[in-house]
Amino acid sequence: MQVEQTGPLGEESEPLGEAERPDHVDLAVIGLGYVGLPLAREAASVGLRVVGLDRDPRVVEALNTGRSHVDDVSDEDVRRMRAAGFGAFTDEACLARAQNVVICVPTPLGKDGGPDLAAVTSAVRTVAGRLRPGQLVVLESTTYPGTTEEVVRPLLEESGLHVGVDVALAFSPERIDPGNTAHGLRTTPKVVGGCTPSCAARAVAFYGKLVDTVVQAKGTREAEMAKLLENTYRHVNIALVNELAVISHELHVDLWDAIRCAGTKPFGFQAFRPSPGVGGHCIPIDPNYLSYKVRSSLGYEFRFVELAQEINRRMPEYVVRRAQDLLNTAGRPLHGSRVLLLGVTYKPDVADQRESPALPVARLLRERQADVSFHDPHVRVWSVDGASVPRVDDVMAAAREHDLTILLQDHSAYDLPALGDTARMLFDTRGGSSGPASRCCDRRLMPGLSFTGGRHRPRLSFGDGDGR
Template identity: 55%
Template sequence: MNLSGHKPEQSVPGERHLVVIGQGYVGLPLAMRASEVGFRVTGLDRSGPVVDRLNEGRSHVDDITDQQVSQALAAGFSATTDSEVISRADIVVICVPTPLDPRGGPDLRAVRSAVKDIATYVRSGTLIVLESTVYPGTTEDILVPAIQDLGFNIGTDIFIAFSPERIDPGNPKYGLKNTPKVVGAVTPTCQSHAVEFYSQIVDTVVQARGTKEAELAKLLENTFRHVNIALVNEMVRICHELDIDLWDSIDCAESKPFGFMAFRPGPGVGGHCIPVDPKYLSHRVKSELGYPFRLLEMAEVINDAAPSYVAERVWSLLNEQRIPVNGAKVLLLGVTYKPDVSDCRESPADPLYFKLSSWGANISYHDPFVDSWQPESHGLLTKEPLARVEDLSSAVESADIVVFLQAHKEYDLEQLSAQSTVILDTRGKLNVNSKAVQRL
């Protein structure tokens, strides 16, 4: 592995045309950053409304402002739904979604579609980089053969690499520019081209041995988090039974200056990465090697069950008040998957909603970042979106129980504790000495 923070010999960005396929939370920041440093950038996306918004100077991604889009447009950025633009590209970067299919396996349809478009229009001399999260071997199994079938020689005519996205929505400290970028390529010449490109975009490029190593690096990062979150999500149940404040124990353990990294329990894992990425790895292990990745699969079981445990705690706390869950007024606070963003993808609030609803609970919600919420989980979808309660104080006071799911900075924690009859704190943020506060 090579770590390079210096700038090698480079061509002038403005002489090169970059096409970024996919203008979501990964592709749009890349397009904006590349435009900022002087590349001619086109954002390619299948969504007409997304393309129209971008060409009007309006962002649909939390971390990108309208002003940034307008500045990029002034610098020559444009968005399109027409794949023919690839024929004029010097560099093509694939940033499309890679969710799970209905059976819980990798869904690479968007990647295959992007590769098909590239194969239709690519010209000799183009650098192609896959950034979408995939299982190890995807670049060599899908992208490389599609280009070779055209008669191109990889490393001479076309240059192919993989560079995992590391976007952390809402992170005020680390963005695209100052987060080290891992790059692994098919040949040394491909590697040189990819490193040269990314060195103009980010401060530090980390060179992987090859595409498989770069692909695994992304899955390893999130599998590490997934397993450790599962550890504390399992421990929180045990500590509740043993009457131990796990959050206090974690704070104490964190004081050790070496050999420990703090993870804290919660209502479940959310977002695209942690609930999805490890499943790509476990699927690859089972399909290629024929045996399960047991530690990872157990972590999945534990974290997938976390919302149900929250529901069980709600039932128990209502029971202590002699209130049946059927008909009880339950207020959910914070339905996004992480604090201070509007992203609800894979939020644990969704399965929690359906579990409580199946018991007959009367559920309302509040989230300062979500005007309208339509829970979706395991094929279930509410008939109509739920409207956010607007009078938070009144909703808190009238609820039989409040479930604190996400620690948005806008929430006044002391006021929530004072106004609630009972509030279940799934994040360990509220004053445990308050009579109303019950920790998970």
């Protein structure tokens, strides 16, 4: 049965407090973080009346006064959203008149290694308590295949309304990439899977207002799997090059040059590059949902994911071991050495620190009694296990003063050639100072070394053949 959109639903509810209650709402977004707020912005920009529900009163207050807490959404964006009628709330009564509800809440890992669905189930119960005939409900939170049908649908139907008959239910995986200016929400194809054909049609029609291309999956399980496939693919390939970095160092192979050469093949190869570990919510977290589902439902391990997790988790320890080796070559122990960490976010040119490998690197350095400082152009205050890490302001001066500088994130604000010439010792875990950008045919310096002031300064990179 085709689900038809109805008019305004329900009676007037109690005052909401944070913002003026709209009489009609096209979209309610639950969870106003890195996924939910860009979705709300895009919907408001095409003329939809949008409200947002978030449990953090500080987020709600900031948004209602025109201030953003998300890198990819500016204060000016929020002010335009407000002018278009957007309001943020902590009171679930804002859902009462919404024709479409999209759930964008976190799904962190639980103690059992599977997804913690507490925020999802709480949000769904909130929606179910105010569910009206004709509404579309979409889950965007990343989870394991089967969640929409096995968890979300039964909770919604406790309302007495039936999915595919009275209301529509779909899953559409988020594809937000913080800091990516080339591929935003509108230009990134949106995968949608419905519980029934009518649910899918309703969700496709809704997202068709917001994005250029909507891709309909066979069902919700296929849409859920698509998200996990995307990130598991990246997770496994990152683990491959990270292990190759370790191997290349021992074999005296310049892995960065090998990647550059392999990347010239016009088919059959996609370049991945070594790193001090994987960060963000997606890559280190999402593949665990799939391995959890395989273990719990099928009784055996997803071996590729388990191995990739093992390799990527040990990279921070490898960074510290290599740093210790470099200091030893200069006749200094790691104990008591001054170590400067550059870039503590999980990706370049954003402030997002979720699952950043900088945290375990700093923790391991401190355990070995190193004196650790940091700099990041996007982070003013940083702490490790509750203890603050001193921040330096003048990067070049600090690089001259510290015994070792470790580049953990290659923010565009860093002048890497200058750092290589200034630092006492530079350990580049991203290959920016010796990677493709600096590899020209007429360079006169040996890989792993920079030259300034009449002397060589050690410059170390993953897999950079520095053992030669």
